[in-house]
Amino acid sequence: MPDDTASVGIGMNGAPVFAAQAVPGTKLVFTPRPQYWITAGTFLDGEVLNVEEITNDAEIPYDNTFSMNAVLTQTNLWTVFAPKS
Structure with a gap:
């Protein structure tokens, strides 16, 4: 996947809540405390x-x-x- 082509995150009710740029070879961890x-x-x-x-x-x-x-x-x-x- 080329850089700057995708985002990953968490959604609620079909809308994004937390998002970050996807980077190849990187593990993204979300720890929401809503x-x-x-x-x-x-x-x-x-x-x-x-x-x-x-x-x-x-x-x-x-x-x-x-x-x-x-x-x-x-x-x-x-x-x-x-x-x-």
Whole structure:
């Protein structure tokens, strides 16, 4: 494979998340440590968000759980919690 002709990476929901230039004979290792956040607004699919402009976000902590609930209150703040089993 010639240099500068391919990239490798990790995708989520059909979109690239982490990517690097493929180099022959090189082993690439990805160690993602994702953080998940929620916000509300009018955004386009694939749009890069300016986090400095977002004022109503909340981190979604995933600690060995597969489901979380998020409620946007009337004061435009998020309440994030794991559902009761």
